[in-house]
Amino acid sequence: MRIGFIGTGIMGRPMAGRLQDAGHRLFIVKHRSAPPQDLLDAGAVLAESAKALAEASDVVFTMVPDTAAVENALFRDRGVAAGLTPGKVVIDMSSISPSATEVFAKRIRELGCEYLDAPVSGGDLGARDGTLSIMVGGAREPFERVKPLFDVMGQTVTLVGGSGSGQACKVANQMIVGINIAAVSEALVLSSKAGLDPVRVREALLGGFASSRILDVHGQRMIDRAFEPGGRIELHQKDLGLALAEAGRLGVATPMTSVCRDLMDACAAQGGAGWDHSALVRAYEQLADHKLSTN
Amino acid sequence: MRIGFIGTGIMGRPMAGRLQDAGHRLFIVKHRSAPPQDLLDAGAVLAESAKALAEASDVVFTMVPDTAAVENALFRDRGVAAGLTPGKVVIDMSSISPSATEVFAKRIRELGCEYLDAPVSGGDLGARDGTLSIMVGGAREPFERVKPLFDVMGQTVTLVGGSGSGQACKVANQMIVGINIAAVSEALVLSSKAGLDPVRVREALLGGFASSRILDVHGQRMIDRAFEPGGRIELHQKDLGLALAEAGRLGVATPMTSVCRDLMDACAAQGGAGWDHSALVRAYEQLADHKLSTN
Numbered sequence: 136m137r138i139g140f141i142g143t144g145i146m147g148r149p150m151a152g153r154l155q156d157a158g159h160r161l162f163i164v165k166h167r168s169a170p171p172q173d174l175l176d177a178g179a180v181l182a183e184s185a186k187a188l189a190e191a192s193d194v195v196f197t198m199v200p201d202t203a204a205v206e207n208a209l210f211r212d213r214g215v216a217a218g219l220t221p222g223k224v225v226i227d228m229s230s231i232s233p234s235a236t237e238v239f240a241k242r243i244r245e246l247g248c249e250y251l252d253a254p255v256s257g258g259d260l261g262a263r264d265g266t267l268s269i270m271v272g273g274a275r276e277p278f279e280r281v282k283p284l285f286d287v288m289g290q291t292v293t294l295v296g297g298s299g300s301g302q303a304c305k306v307a308n309q310m311i312v313g314i315n316i317a318a319v320s321e322a323l324v325l326s327s328k329a330g331l332d333p334v335r336v337r338e339a340l341l342g343g344f345a346s347s348r349i350l351d352v353h354g355q356r357m358i359d360r361a362f363e364p365g366g367r368i369e370l371h372q373k374d375l376g377l378a379l380a381e382a383g384r385l386g387v388a389t390p391m392t393s394v395c396r397d398l399m400d401a402c403a404a405q406g407g408a409g410w411d412h413s414a415l416v417r418a419y420e421q422l423a424d425h426k427l428s429t430n
Numbered sequence: 431m432r433i434g435f436i437g438t439g440i441m442g443r444p445m446a447g448r449l450q451d452a453g454h455r456l457f458i459v460k461h462r463s464a465p466p467q468d469l470l471d472a473g474a475v476l477a478e479s480a481k482a483l484a485e486a487s488d489v490v491f492t493m494v495p496d497t498a499a500v501e502n503a504l505f506r507d508r509g510v511a512a513g514l515t516p517g518k519v520v521i522d523m524s525s526i527s528p529s530a531t532e533v534f535a536k537r538i539r540e541l542g543c544e545y546l547d548a549p550v551s552g553g554d555l556g557a558r559d560g561t562l563s564i565m566v567g568g569a570r571e572p573f574e575r576v577k578p579l580f581d582v583m584g585q586t587v588t589l590v591g592g593s594g595s596g597q598a599c600k601v602a603n604q605m606i607v608g609i610n611i612a613a614v615s616e617a618l619v620l621s622s623k624a625g626l627d628p629v630r631v632r633e634a635l636l637g638g639f640a641s642s643r644i645l646d647v648h649g650q651r652m653i654d655r656a657f658e659p660g661g662r663i664e665l666h667q668k669d670l671g672l673a674l675a676e677a678g679r680l681g682v683a684t685p686m687t688s689v690c691r692d693l694m695d696a697c698a699a700q701g702g703a704g705w706d707h708s709a710l711v712r713a714y715e716q717l718a719d720h721k722l723s724t725n
Contacts (some may be wrong), residue, residue, distance in 0.1 A: 233624065256638035268638035291637030295630050303624045304634050307617035311640035314616070317686050318609035322602035325673070325682045329528065329598045335590050339599050342586030343551035343563035345606035347642030378620070387620045388717040390689045391612050398685070422683040 136284070137162065139192035141185060141208050141215070142229070143171050146255070147198035149262040150228070150288050155179060157287045162188045185211075189218030194281060195225050201373060202231040209239060221247030224277050226284075228269075230254045230309075230370075232377055233302040234384065240273070240298035249277035250298060254305035255289065256312075258366055266290040270308070272300030306381060309374035313395045313412070315349035320416040323357060328425040333358050353413040357427060365411035372399045372408075431579070433457065434487035436480060436503050436510070437524070438466050441550070442493035444557040445523070445583050450474060452582045457483045480506075484513030489576060490520050496668060497526040504534060516542030519572050521579075523564075525549045525604075525665075527672055528597040529679065535568070535593035544572035545593060549600035550584065551607075553661055561585040565603070567595030601676060604669035608690045608707070610644035615711040618652060623720040628653050648708035652722060660706035667694045667703075 139162040140151040148171050155161045161179040163170055170181055182188035185208055189195050195215050197208050205227055209215045215225065225243050227236070227250075240250035251273035261267040269289035271278055278294050285292045295304045322340075323333045337354045340346065356362070375396040382389040402410070402418040410417075420426050434457040435446040443466050450456045456474040458465055465476055477483035480503055484490050490510050492503050500522055504510045510520065520538050522531070522545075535545035546568035556562040564584040566573055573589050580587045590599045617635075618628045632649045635641065651657070670691040677684040697705070697713040705712075715721050 256640070268634065270634045291634065293630060293634035293637070295634055296626050299624075300626050303621050303626055304631055307621045307626075307631055308635050308638060308640045310617045310620070311610075311613045311635065311642075311645065314609060314613035314686065315606075315640070315642065318606045318613070321609070321682075321684050321686055322605045325605070325677055325680065325684060326598050326602040328680045328682050329594075329676065331591050331595050331598055331602075335588060336599055336602055339563065339565045339586070339588035339590055340603050340606065342588070343603060344643050344647075345551070345603045345610070347606075347610065347644070348639050349642070350606065352639075381624065382620055385620065385623045386718060387616075387623050387720070388714065389616050389620060390693070391609065391616050391686060394685045394689055419683065423681060425682070 136160070136194055137192045138284070139182070139188040139195040140198070141188065141196065142198035143174065144198070145259050146262045148174070149259065150198060151196075152177070153265055153287050154284060162191050164188045184213040185215045186213040186218035189215040189223070193223060194284065195223065196228060197225070198228045200229070202235045205229055205231050205239065206235070210242070216243065216246060219243070219246050219248050224249045224251065224281055226251045226253050226281065228253050228255055230305050230374060231302060233299040233306060233381060236272070236302045237299040249274065251277060251281070252299060252301040253285065254301055256305070256308050262288070269293070270295050270301045270304040272296055272298050272302060272304070303381070306374065306378045309371060310378050310389070310392050312349060313371055313375055313399065314391045315347055316353055316412055316415050317395050317398055319350050319354050320357065320419045323354065323427055324416065324419045324423050324425060327427045328423055332429055333427050334429050356411065356413040357416045358429060362410045362414040364409065365413070367408070368399055368402050368410050368412050368414065369408040371412045372396065372403060375399060431455070431489055432487045433579070434477070434483040434490040435493070436483065436491065437493035438469065439493070440554050441557045443469070444554065445493060446491070447472070448560055448582050449579060457486050459483045479508040480510045481508040481513035484510045484518070488518060489579065490518065491523060492521070493523045495524070497530045500524050500526050500534065501530070505537070511538065511541060514538070514541050514543050519544045519546065519576055521546045521548050521576065523548045523550055525600050525669060526597060528594040528601060528676055531567070531597045532594040544569065546572060546576070547594060547596040548580065549596055551600070551603050557583070564588070565590050565596045565599040567591055567593050567597060598676070601669065601673045604666060605673050605684070605687050607644060608666055608670055608694065609686045610642055611648055611707055611710050612690050612693055614645050614649050615652065615714045618649065618722055619711065619714045619718050619720060622722045623718055627724055628722050629724050651706065651708040652711045653724060657705045657709040659704065660708070662703070663694055663697050663705050663707050663709065664703040666707045667691065667698060670694060
């Protein structure tokens with residue numbers, strides 16, 4: 136297939152690379168920054184604009200930082216929408232607003248095209264290894280059509296529901312991940328200040344109902360003080376902002392998410408916007424005047 | 431060994447039964463309620479008092495509901511302490527206050543005996559199958575001496591630290607479990623009210639960083655409305671009360687635990703004290719005026 140890929144950053148670059156390696160013809164677009172040389176070396180074609188990229192492609196992917204960036208890529212002058220012809224598929228893999236996604240999908244479908252929202256979980260490591268979890272919203276027919284492309288990038292690919300459902304599912308994912316990080320932080324700081332060794336507490340707890348990916352991976356990061364990202368605090372702040380906006384719109388009380396966002400804000404205020412989100416433990420350490428100590 | 435076991439309820443009865451099946455001589459004590467007939471049939475001896483039970487035993491276990499019940503069993507007139515002679519071991523497997531535990535341990539050691547706190551995670555199923563996670567506080571020598579008894583009851587047996595450490599670790603466990611239940615509730619209710627199917631959301635999320643035992647087991651309970659206990663809301667309320675008391679004593683901010691306890695209180699106020707703790711989702715459903723619906 137001819138594939139256009141907009142957004143070749145930390146996540147998008149390895150994802151586009153995997154599609155290219157699988158034998159697809161790749162089109163990328165000019166940025167302010169130089170385009171990734173490895174993609175060009177492997178034969179990627181540099182389009183003059185998002186419009187030109189869309190004209191050349193069967194399927195157009197976007198993988199950009201936020202809702203405004205997706206809207207801009209799709210609907211600005213000489214954007215993707217201007218280059219679409221009926222039958223093409225637009226797939227947004229960014230993590231953005233579920234309700235804005237419903238609007239974008241409607242506008243794309245009015246052009247006779249298909250739209251899928253397909254945000255991912257698994258980080259840059261998952262992007263490189265093709266082990267992402269991909270949560271998809273949209274119709275079944277285009278989903279089945281592009282499923283082989285998803286399979287090149289992800290290990291768990293789930294059609295969750297209609298347009299916006301992928302983004303809503305990602306929001307739910309980020310709520311649970313963020314709250315779990317706070318839970319592990321809170322439990323480790325309390326037990327450490329009580330004199331326990333966090334290494335043994337983590338081990339004992341992994342054997343029971345408190346077990347989770349976050350206790351395993353991020354609990355270890357907290358103990359090792361391994362706070363280089365990974366998943367940045369500032370991106371998780373954005374995701375929890377989306378969660379709270381959806382919750383407000385729908386009338387759902389989300390007290391744990393609210394508290395978790397406050398703690399992320401505190402962590403960012405302490406200079407941690409660019410730290411890995413496991414560094415949320417530092418906000419707790421500040422409040423307790425106690426740093427996790429291993430015996 | 432000659433083993434005294436005080437507290438043969440939902441948890442204690444199968445635990446004592448496993449020790450008996452492993453070939454140990456079992457002593458139990460008279461209750462207001464009739465003693466378990468299966469234990470008597472298998473040869474358990476009924477002692478007249480906790481004092482008499484302690485006189486007859488090498489090791490005395492307690493498995494009772496709360497801190498006051500442990501204190502009562504150990505230190506009342508004709509309690510365990512009155513029957514101890516030097517060299518015996520007292521093991522409290524209840525979930526009680528870490529700081530009260532330090533006091534109990536000191537008083538028992540002053541009698542020339544050993545004291546271990548060894549609360550468990552894994553529920554009545556784990557007690558029957560001998561797959562409990564056992565978190566132990568105390569000295570290494572008596573721990574090694576009674577380790578074969580723990581191995582009859584548990585799969586993961588961890589010496590966490592000195593006296594009170596087992597209880598402090600259990601408190602950390604219950605904090606993470608409770609907060610995770612709230613996180614899963616919050617995410618499922620929000621995504622369900624947004625129109626998503628909780629069955630697909632749970633599946634998609636189990637593939638990524640949001641994965642946890644609670645999302646797996648209790649998420650399924652929420653979907654199936656399987657709210658018979660299991661672990662009761664009122665016991666989890668008690669455990670979070672212990673966490674907040676320890677946090678207050680030590681000067682550790684635990685905002686997620688505070689909110690979680692509020693939600694458990696709300697659930698109990700709605701008649702849910704005896705429900706499984708996964709029924710915390712009902713407090714969220716009440717607030718959102720939306721019940722989880724599967725498509």
